[in-house]
Amino acid sequence: VSLHPSTAPDDIALLRAVASRDEDTFQRLYERYAAPLFALALRILGDRADAEDVLEEMFIQVWRTAGAFDERRGQPLGWLIMLTRSRAIDRLRSRPTRARATEAGTLPVPESAAESYPAIRRAVGSLPEEQRSLIELAYFGGLTQSEIARRVGQPLDTVRTRICTGMIRLREQLGETTGTQREGAAR
Amino acid sequence: MTHERFRELLPLYVIGALDGDELREFERYAAENRPACELETTGFQAVADNIALSAPPAMPSRAVFHRVMAGIEETDRGATRVRAAERREPERHGFSALAIRWVPWMSAVVLAVLVVMLNSQLQKASNQLGAATTRNTELASQDTDQQSRLTALNGQIAELTAQVAAQSREFKEQSDQLRNQNNQQKQDIEALQNVNNHLAAEKQELQRITDDLRQKLDRDDAQVAALEKKLTEQNALLQLVTDPAIRVAPLADPKGQSKAIAKVYWHDVKKTGLLVVSNLAPVVQGKDKCLQLWISCGNDKPVPAGIGWTDAAGHGVLQIKSENPIICADKFAVTLERAGGVPVAEGPMILISP
Numbered sequence: 001v002s003l004h005p006s007t008a009p010d011d012i013a014l015l016r017a018v019a020s021r022d023e024d025t026f027q028r029l030y031e032r033y034a035a036p037l038f039a040l041a042l043r044i045l046g047d048r049a050d051a052e053d054v055l056e057e058m059f060i061q062v063w064r065t066a067g068a069f070d071e072r073r074g075q076p077l078g079w080l081i082m083l084t085r086s087r088a089i090d091r092l093r094s095r096p097t098r099a100r101a102t103e104a105g106t107l108p109v110p111e112s113a114a115e116s117y118p119a120i121r122r123a124v125g126s127l128p129e130e131q132r133s134l135i136e137l138a139y140f141g142g143l144t145q146s147e148i149a150r151r152v153g154q155p156l157d158t159v160r161t162r163i164c165t166g167m168i169r170l171r172e173q174l175g176e177t178t179g180t181q182r183e184g185a186a187r
Numbered sequence: 188m189t190h191e192r193f194r195e196l197l198p199l200y201v202i203g204a205l206d207g208d209e210l211r212e213f214e215r216y217a218a219e220n221r222p223a224c225e226l227e228t229t230g231f232q233a234v235a236d237n238i239a240l241s242a243p244p245a246m247p248s249r250a251v252f253h254r255v256m257a258g259i260e261e262t263d264r265g266a267t268r269v270r271a272a273e274r275r276e277p278e279r280h281g282f283s284a285l286a287i288r289w290v291p292w293m294s295a296v297v298l299a300v301l302v303v304m305l306n307s308q309l310q311k312a313s314n315q316l317g318a319a320t321t322r323n324t325e326l327a328s329q330d331t332d333q334q335s336r337l338t339a340l341n342g343q344i345a346e347l348t349a350q351v352a353a354q355s356r357e358f359k360e361q362s363d364q365l366r367n368q369n370n371q372q373k374q375d376i377e378a379l380q381n382v383n384n385h386l387a388a389e390k391q392e393l394q395r396i397t398d399d400l401r402q403k404l405d406r407d408d409a410q411v412a413a414l415e416k417k418l419t420e421q422n423a424l425l426q427l428v429t430d431p432a433i434r435v436a437p438l439a440d441p442k443g444q445s446k447a448i449a450k451v452y453w454h455d456v457k458k459t460g461l462l463v464v465s466n467l468a469p470v471v472q473g474k475d476k477c478l479q480l481w482i483s484c485g486n487d488k489p490v491p492a493g494i495g496w497t498d499a500a501g502h503g504v505l506q507i508k509s510e511n512p513i514i515c516a517d518k519f520a521v522t523l524e525r526a527g528g529v530p531v532a533e534g535p536m537i538l539i540s541p
Contacts, residue, residue: 043242124241144206167198
């Protein structure tokens with residue numbers, strides 16, 4: 001069972017083609033992953049305009065640096081997620097006050113996108129609230145363990161323990177979702 | 188750091204929660220032990236990537252795609268310019284080989300040009316120095332203005348500070364005044380409570396006195412009523428005694444041993460009268476004895492005509508009352524009987540009329 005999120009088999013080929021300046025292939029890559037990566041940026045920033053800026057900058061970076069992708073070090077979608085999250089967290093930290101990431105925007109979502117990754121959402125949603133909230137503060141809020149402990153008013157050891165327990169539990173649950181990780185796969 | 192410690196920190200690292208010395212130690216260990224750490228990091232990194240995909244679904248606007256495409260075109264134009272510049276670079280190298288042959292001439296020309304340019308640069312620098320001096324003057328003027336504004340602001344701040352201090356003093360005075368008023372009101376309330384308690388005690392005492400007076404008045408009323416009743420009886424007796432139809436019959440000890448004397452005032456028409464006794468051995472009411480009057484008519488048996496008592500000195504008055512009709516009264520007698528009287532005389536006769 002692979003824990004890696006749904007990566008289409010030809011993602012690596014797509015990135016190679018993008019590296020060779022194939023605009024049609026680049027468009028296919030955009031259409032395949034723009035929605036989940038935008039959702040990630042929006043979840044972190046809580047602002048559609050900022051999230052769209054991050055998405056734009058990230059895809060331009062992909063066009064420029066696709067040749068630097070090393071398939072031995074990870075999946076293409078993982079690389080795209082890393083680029084998106086890094087840019088969004090940087091933008092979040094550059095704000096005067098680091099507001100906590102809010103829920104996603106309210107614009108209509110195409111049915112195809114709404115159906116994406118339901119098993120993953122179920123797995124994350126099934127975590128106990130005290131674990132899930134801390135993991136989300138770290139991942140979507142860009143907060144370190146010390147910052148989280150101060151914000152929620154809990155001892156640092158408690159925060160560490162709850163995050164680690166939640167991550168291990170999530171890994172087990174995702175490992176059990178055999179095949180379901182491919183639902184909502186790239187279209 | 189041990190590998191076990193690395194594994195403990197890995198879940199925190201992949202979601203960016205690790206910080207401080209722990210983060211530096213973790214990254215150093217991972218770099219030094221890349222083969223062993225990379226596989227485990229990849230596994231947990233996938234968990235973090237899945238967290239990214241758990242974000243609520245959302246779609247960017249179509250404009251973003253157009254902006255991206257415009258951006259990559261701009262990128263490509265910039266890259267094209269760089270490549271074109273790189274292609275021109277070898278051509279410049281070809282010309283330079285030719286120029287080497289003309290170095291002396293070119294050096295002279297360059298020297299002349301440099302002199303002209305130097306002169307021009309000096310002039311330009313002089314102009315820039317003048318402009319900078321002007322700018323410096325302007326900045327100094329601005330600085331003066333800023334200083335003036337800063338001074339004015341400091342004055343306003345000092346004025347506001349003084350106002351705040353004055354208001355603070357005023358608030359404190361008002362607070363002290365209110366506190367004093369409050370204390371005074373508390374004292375007044377305590378005094379009023381004391382007065383109230385005192386009045387309550389007085390009221391209770393007056394209530395007790397009123398109750399006593401009411402009881403005494405009741406007793407006096409009863410005494411007055413008894414006296415009025417007695418007075419009425421005395422008046423009736425007085426009227427009876429002063430009636431001209433009254434007949435007086437003296438009574439005396441039949442044995443002649445006692446100094447006791449008595450008289451019966453009898454009204455033959457009204458069939459009533461009085462017995463008045465003196466110097467009898469006292470027969471006090473409430474004991475087990477009483478005096479009983481008897482009236483006889485001719486040879487008939489005497490009939491009881493009332494009972495009575497003397498006072499402590501042996502004096503007394505008895506009103507004649509009989510339940511039986513008295514036809515005539517020839518003789519009167521008094522016996523000493525059981526309390527309440529008897530229908531037929533039982534006790535000793537102590538007085539009798541002739």
